Amino acid sequence: MSQLVEKKCEENLCTAETTRNGATYTPRFDIVENDDGLVLLGDMPGVAPEDLEVRFENEHLIVHGKVAPRHEGRELVFGEYGVGDYYREFRVSEAVDADKIAAELKSGVLTLRLPKAEAIKPKRIEVKSD
């Protein structure tokens, strides 16, 4: 089984301090592992594909989405949630093929596919009988 260790976050924030004012949120993720690799699904509403950055380095997968302000010239009457950037980092100790990582952002849902390196894919061994 692969181990995905999430960096410990305090108060739901786990990013270096930004130079720009504004909140940063930790997006929610689903993670599924199958024989081919890992599939990560993350909720990042408000992020346009061109404002999303996905990096994989030193076994760390970093997802950073910037959210453009949407309510200029309007007054907030009542708020139940805040709007801000998204940041999340996973340590992926599974051997993945970094060149083949695919990312797709559709209606605010990020789908990341991390294929396993060929060497560690489970192989079915044919059993011969004579």
Add this chain to the structure above:
Amino acid sequence: MFATRWQPFNDVWSEMGRFYDEMNRAFDRMGYRDRLGRFAPTFPAVDLWQDDDNFHVEAELPGVALEDLEIHVSGENQLSLKGTRKVPEIEEGTWHRRERSYGEFARILSLPQPVDADKVQATIRHGVLTITLPKAAAAKPRRIEVKID
């Protein structure tokens, strides 16, 4: 299901009202438990914005299409929002994390002022739903000209 009543933030009266509001929201956020004792927070969270002509109700609904939503306006200022967030189709595997939630949701919101129900528009962009509700003519702010003689 909770009906949410908006209280204006900057009402002169609202120091006390705001306190109740905060409390209600705190309880709202804690959610209630369903019959099986499972935690059921209010979903989706909603922000209400306004300008001179419109209210803008916004909710974060990633992965939800407009056709999965039912939006109704009734009784001048009641907005109801119903919909389903479908479980994604993922090939079989072992789930390591399951932080996102799926299923049906419904909310009823009372807007602070009457709106023009015929001209309500809804759009979804990058998983954010925005419902624009034009204020009824009587509810719009009017600028009073001050004459000097």
